[in-house]
Amino acid sequence: MDKVTLAIDGMSCGHCVARVNRTLAALPGVKVDTVEIGSAVVELDPGKASVAAVTAALDAAGYPARVTGAV
Numbered sequence: 001m002d003k004v005t006l007a008i009d010g011m012s013c014g015h016c017v018a019r020v021n022r023t024l025a026a027l028p029g030v031k032v033d034t035v036e037i038g039s040a041v042v043e044l045d046p047g048k049a050s051v052a053a054v055t056a057a058l059d060a061a062g063y064p065a066r067v068t069g070a071v
Contacts, residue, residue, distance in 0.1 A: 001031065001043040001044065001045055001046075002043065002044045002046055002070060003033070003041065003042070003043050003044075003070065004041070004042055004043075004044060004051060004054070004067055004069070004070050005039065005040075005041050005067070005068050005069040005070070006039060006040045006041070006042065006054070006055070006058075006065045006066065006067060006068065007038065007039055007065065007066050007067075007068045008020060008038055008039060008040055008058060008063050008064070008065045009038075009063065009064045009065070010062060010063045010064065011037045011038055011063060012037065013037070016037065016063070017035050017036065017037060019061060019063075020035050020040060020058065020061070020063055021035045021040075023057050023058060023061045023063075024040060024042055024054065024057070024058070026057075027049055027053060027054060027057055028048045028049060029044060029045035029046075029047065029048025029049030030042050030043070030044055030045075030049045030054060031043040031044075031045075039068075040065075042054065051067055055067075
């Protein structure tokens with residue numbers, strides 16, 4: 001599993017946190033570690049998930065994201 005930190009735009013409340021969490025959790029191969037206003041930390045199974053798929057899903061949900069770090 002690859003751990004990735006994301007900066008996420010457009011989040012302003014608990015409802016945004018919940019929606020981002022649901023969006024990430026619905027992606028195959030993605031394990032959500034934390035979601036806070038403006039950021040998230042996820043673990044990706046390289047065989048099932050990609051950073052591009054994660055950022056595309058968040059963008060489609062209305063929350064543009066970019067990778068700020070990887071562990």
